[in-house]
Amino acid sequence: MKNSMDIIDELMDTLNEEESKLFESNRAPYIITKANHYLTVGPETYRSKDAFGLPNINWSSSELKQIESGCKQLILGSGFRKEQPIHHLSIKGFYLLFHLFHFKPVKQKAKSLGNGNMLDEITFEHIMDGSKVTYYNLVTKNKTASPGE
Numbered sequence: 001m002k003n004s005m006d007i008i009d010e011l012m013d014t015l016n017e018e019e020s021k022l023f024e025s026n027r028a029p030y031i032i033t034k035a036n037h038y039l040t041v042g043p044e045t046y047r048s049k050d051a052f053g054l055p056n057i058n059w060s061s062s063e064l065k066q067i068e069s070g071c072k073q074l075i076l077g078s079g080f081r082k083e084q085p086i087h088h089l090s091i092k093g094f095y096l097l098f099h100l101f102h103f104k105p106v107k108q109k110a111k112s113l114g115n116g117n118m119l120d121e122i123t124f125e126h127i128m129d130g131s132k133v134t135y136y137n138l139v140t141k142n143k144t145a146s147p148g149e
Helices: 004-014 017-025 028-049 061-074 091-100
Strands: 103-114 117-126 132-139
Touching: 004 017, 004 028, 017 028, 028 061, 061 091, 091 103, 091 117, 091 132, 103 132
Parallel strands: none
Antiparallel strands: 103 117, 117 132
């Protein structure tokens, strides 16, 4: 697996100036670093070193699969732009993904896309420093994450 700095540098090289500002204002380098670390060490080791003991020991295997899927998508640059949202996570899975990184939801907007699909725009606040980020999740009818997505 690539180190976080290489992932971030490669992503930054693909972004225009406006996207770069959005990337940084949404703390994508921090979030990608956390996501990459989670994917590298797995939930048990991550939990043992996390200040809040996350992911919670009571989270189900399905919820952990959604978190894994979300982390994989984050390191590919998904989520911080509405044009490239996270896919195939439930609303709860999306919340848990950001809870893993110590963010809590503070504002949510949902836009119906028809056929039971919607684009969630959620502003999260970091529980320690109060910084806010906005990320996007495409919620599709009756679809949950698969481990490889």
